[in-house]
Amino acid sequence: xxxxxxxxxWLESCSGCHMSLLDVDLFIVELAKLVEFRRxxxxxxxxxxxxxxxxxxxxxxxxxxxxxxxxxxxxxxxIMALGDCACFGGVCAMRNTLDKADVLKRAxxxxxxxxxxxxxxxxxxPELLDKVYPVNQIIKVDCYVPGCPPEPEAIKYGLTELLAGxxxxxxxxxxxxD
Amino acid sequence: xxxxxxxxxxxxCKGKQGDTILDVCQANGIDVPxxxxxxxxxxxxxxxxxxxxxxxxxxxxxxxxxPARDGLVVTTNSxxxxxxxxxxxxxxxxxxxxxxxxxxxxxxxxxxxxxxxYQMDNTRYEYSWPDKTTDTSHPYIxxxxxxxxxCARCIRVCDEIxxxxxxxxxxxxxxxxxSADINQPLGxxxxxxxxxxxxVCPTGAIFSKASAYKGRTSECTTVFSSCPICGVxxxxxxxxxDNHVVKIESPDLTKPRGLLCxxxxxxxxxxxxxxVRTPMKRNSKGQLTACTYxxxxxxxxxxxxxxxxxAGLASGKASSESLKAFAELMDKGFGSKMVDTLDGDDFRTVxxxxxxxxxxxxxxTEAKLEDILTADSIVxxxxxxxxxxxxxxxxxxxxxxxNKANLVVVDPLRNPFTFRTSVWVRPAEGKKALAIKAIIRAxxxxxxxxxxxxxxxxxDIKKAAKDLEVDSHDLFQAGEILAGSKNxxxxxxxxVLQYKDAxxxxxxxxxxxxxxxxxxxxxxxxxxxxxxxxDLGISNAKSSVIDxxxxxxVKGVYLLLADDLAESQSLADSLKRVEFVVAQASYLSPxxxxxxxxxxxxxxxxxxxxxxxxxxIQKSTVPMVKPGNDIKPDVDTLKEVARHLKKIRA
Ligand code: SF4
Ligand code: SF4
Ligand code: SF4
Numbered sequence: 001x002x003x004x005x006x007x008x009x010w011l012e013s014c015s016g017c018h019m020s021l022l023d024v025d026l027f028i029v030e031l032a033k034l035v036e037f038r039r040x041x042x043x044x045x046x047x048x049x050x051x052x053x054x055x056x057x058x059x060x061x062x063x064x065x066x067x068x069x070x071x072x073x074x075x076x077x078x079i080m081a082l083g084d085c086a087c088f089g090g091v092c093a094m095r096n097t098l099d100k101a102d103v104l105k106r107a108x109x110x111x112x113x114x115x116x117x118x119x120x121x122x123x124x125x126p127e128l129l130d131k132v133y134p135v136n137q138i139i140k141v142d143c144y145v146p147g148c149p150p151e152p153e154a155i156k157y158g159l160t161e162l163l164a165g166x167x168x169x170x171x172x173x174x175x176x177x178d
Numbered sequence: 179x180x181x182x183x184x185x186x187x188x189x190x191c192k193g194k195q196g197d198t199i200l201d202v203c204q205a206n207g208i209d210v211p212x213x214x215x216x217x218x219x220x221x222x223x224x225x226x227x228x229x230x231x232x233x234x235x236x237x238x239x240x241x242x243x244x245p246a247r248d249g250l251v252v253t254t255n256s257x258x259x260x261x262x263x264x265x266x267x268x269x270x271x272x273x274x275x276x277x278x279x280x281x282x283x284x285x286x287x288x289x290x291x292x293x294x295x296y297q298m299d300n301t302r303y304e305y306s307w308p309d310k311t312t313d314t315s316h317p318y319i320x321x322x323x324x325x326x327x328x329c330a331r332c333i334r335v336c337d338e339i340x341x342x343x344x345x346x347x348x349x350x351x352x353x354x355x356x357s358a359d360i361n362q363p364l365g366x367x368x369x370x371x372x373x374x375x376x377x378v379c380p381t382g383a384i385f386s387k388a389s390a391y392k393g394r395t396s397e398c399t400t401v402f403s404s405c406p407i408c409g410v411x412x413x414x415x416x417x418x419x420d421n422h423v424v425k426i427e428s429p430d431l432t433k434p435r436g437l438l439c440x441x442x443x444x445x446x447x448x449x450x451x452x453x454v455r456t457p458m459k460r461n462s463k464g465q466l467t468a469c470t471y472x473x474x475x476x477x478x479x480x481x482x483x484x485x486x487x488x489a490g491l492a493s494g495k496a497s498s499e500s501l502k503a504f505a506e507l508m509d510k511g512f513g514s515k516m517v518d519t520l521d522g523d524d525f526r527t528v529x530x531x532x533x534x535x536x537x538x539x540x541x542x543t544e545a546k547l548e549d550i551l552t553a554d555s556i557v558x559x560x561x562x563x564x565x566x567x568x569x570x571x572x573x574x575x576x577x578x579x580x581n582k583a584n585l586v587v588v589d590p591l592r593n594p595f596t597f598r599t600s601v602w603v604r605p606a607e608g609k610k611a612l613a614i615k616a617i618i619r620a621x622x623x624x625x626x627x628x629x630x631x632x633x634x635x636x637x638d639i640k641k642a643a644k645d646l647e648v649d650s651h652d653l654f655q656a657g658e659i660l661a662g663s664k665n666x667x668x669x670x671x672x673x674v675l676q677y678k679d680a681x682x683x684x685x686x687x688x689x690x691x692x693x694x695x696x697x698x699x700x701x702x703x704x705x706x707x708x709x710x711x712x713d714l715g716i717s718n719a720k721s722s723v724i725d726x727x728x729x730x731x732v733k734g735v736y737l738l739l740a741d742d743l744a745e746s747q748s749l750a751d752s753l754k755r756v757e758f759v760v761a762q763a764s765y766l767s768p769x770x771x772x773x774x775x776x777x778x779x780x781x782x783x784x785x786x787x788x789x790x791x792x793x794x795i796q797k798s799t800v801p802m803v804k805p806g807n808d809i810k811p812d813v814d815t816l817k818e819v820a821r822h823l824k825k826i827r828a
Pocket of ligand 3: 326327328332356375378379380381384
């Protein structure tokens with residue numbers, strides 16, 4: 001049987017969800033037999049090709065992240081949002097009660113350790129969006145595994161269900177938002 | 179009450195007339211999710227989680243306010259209802275800023291639990307991200323509007339149980355907020371810091387500074403105990419993790435003495451002074467240094483064993499067991515008759531006053547705290563219960579708000595309840611006795627003379643008013659209100675006892691006899707176990723032993739202080755002329771600084787002990803944490819001192 005192709009992206013987040021993905025113990029061996037990781041921070045492949053499952057860690061907070069997640073949608077049959085940031089906005093969404101200009105000023109000018117700071121503006125630095133968004137407000141998402149980071153157990157459940165051809169909904173006893 | 183039968187989810191369920199649908203569901207073990215409902219508070223159907231379908235009703239109804247009727251057909255678990263509930267959860271999550279990953283309530287939050295239950299792995303609505311503030315102005319509580327779901331549990335508990343009504347909603351619709359008073363910072367509001375709102379808040383919107391991030395309920399062990407601090411004797415539930423008290427809660431807020439106050443709930447979590455960790459004695463340079471128990475005991479025996487005049491002073495904060503052992507040590511060990519409590523004068527004033535009124539009167543004839551809740555009028559004389567015994571303050575506020583009890587305050591000082599007071603007689607300083615006489619006279623003028631003392635006939639109210647510097651109208655009004663009272667109660671405290679005037683106490687009893695068939699009076703005692711110490715006869719000295727110390731005739735004194743820091747400076751001052759002072763105490767204080775030997779003492783959270791509430795109920799503490807060092811229980815320390823005294827004499 002051909003391996004199922006999976007791509008994963010790491011957007012605005014801490015990478016904890018990817019860590020948790022690698023924290024599934026022996027299941028990782030099982031998984032390696034069944035799936036092939038294409039573009040992913042784990043493989044370091046930079047280009048998209050068509051995959052069955054696209055996994056998103058992180059929320060969408062700047063132009064680049066928006067573009068990446070839109071491309072992933074384009075190339076994936078199923079999108080799974082992994083972790084609180086992807087599902088709800090998470091820690092990154094803390095800035096959403098503040099004004100974007102104030103956030104930039106605080107980060108690049110006002111911080112006590114900054115001397116003559118200035119807000120970087122160059123074509124190479126993606127613009128912040130006005131707010132940080134959970135993934136489902138940018139693209140269509142098919143399933144979710146919340147948690148900060150998600151429990152390995154919940155990730156395992158989600159992937160197993162997907163591999164069995166079902167859309168997973170994490171059961172109550174595996175749900176964690178922290 | 180007649181029984182009714184409903185069909186719930188196709189099942190026959192019995193309930194009582196007057197029940198809501200939710201009551202019947204809960205009584206029959208049918209799970210209906212709720213958020214704003216809290217047992218014992220008036221239901222308001224704010225959160226809509228408890229929606230159910232009722233046959234013939236056009237739309238789902240909130241089961242917490244819908245009256246159950248015989249024959250109703252109810253569905254609590256249809257697909258439609260479950261869909262609505264999930265929708266409500268998503269709306270709640272997107273309405274304010276819920277970021278569980280770093281929320282103080284995560285793991286304990288009722289909203290989060292329901293989201294898990296309904297497998298809410300995303301929200302279909304756009305987030306509102308409102309710019310909400312966090313009010314940290316209160317010394318113990320934080321009010322974080324970001325997490326508030328506007329369930330009004332806090333508002334209801336503060337009004338219905340605490341009686342303070344410090345909280346309410348301000349603004350409307352989208353802008354609705356929980357506000358203290360008229361939008362004051364909580365720390366500057368009329369909040370009395372009982373912490374009930376913190377206990378009932380289902381989310382992280384109200385939390386305690388001392389408990390935040392110290393451990394979730396599931397990580398804690400639970401210890402049921404009672405609070406010995408003020409003499410009310412509230413039941414408590416301590417949550418303990420890693421030998422630290424994380425949180426103190428009430429096992430049931432709606433039960434009598436279930437409320438708790440800032441002293442029990444919050445102050446217990448803080449350390450007011452440095453602990454006495456080991457025994458200490460003076461070295462050759464006169465400095466207090468750590469020593470072994472043995473060295474301390476020997477030092478005491480050597481210096482006080484043959485010293486003729488040793489006095490003993492105990493704080494009413496010590497447990498009855500410690501006090502008993504202390505009394506025995508003073509009697510058998512030191513052969514001393516100079517034994518007293520720090521509040522011995524209060525005891526003598528009250529008992530003498532009671533005897534003056536009626537030879538048979540004693541503490542047993544004092545009222546129970548719960549009598550306040552059913553009183554039709556309450557007279558507070560020279561006391562500020564909201565400060566000294568906050569739960570009694572709550573009882574008074576509740577009686578005034580719920581039963582419309584008349585509240586008459588006689589005090590030159592402003593009381594936090596002024597807003598619920600019917601009449602505030604504010605006599606010039608030192609003239610309370612005359613004020614009471616004038617009120618008695620005013621009651622007599624209303625024709626209620628049968629039980630009034632005869633010699634009061636001469637009092638002229640207008641003249642008295644002038645002397646008291648009050649409006650005579652206040653006195654007449656107090657008389658008018660109280661003349662109609664059949665079930666009145668009087669609460670007095672510090673402001674009366676400070677004068678050491680037994681006649682004033684007798685006067686209060688006279689007034690009490692006029693407003694009830696039996697005189698109902700509660701004297702507010704200074705310490706949590708004052709009553710226990712008094713019942714043990716420790717304050718039986720004829721006159722104050724503290725006064726004796728100042729005269730310089732006492733050579734040595736043994737102080738049993740427990741965790742008492744209240745009058746530390748004045749007590750230290752009165753020790754100036756005493757040669758050898760032993761202080762058995764939990765904390766370093768001006769008193770221990772004067773001591774020749776200091777012995778450590780456990781805290782109530784570390785030990786088992788009995789306490790008698792100020793109205794005579796027996797309560798006991800259960801240890802919640804283990805003491806850090808090898809500190810002996812008070813009783814063992816006292817017995818050891820006795821043993822060493824015996825040894826040196828033999
Ligand atoms: S209040 Fe509850 S639901 Fe809201 S962020 Fe905190 S833990 Fe999560
Ligand atoms: S602490 Fe007590 S008095 Fe203060 S707001 Fe909360 S419930 Fe009301
Ligand atoms: S602060 Fe807490 S108890 Fe009060 S309304 Fe908000 S969520 Fe409810």
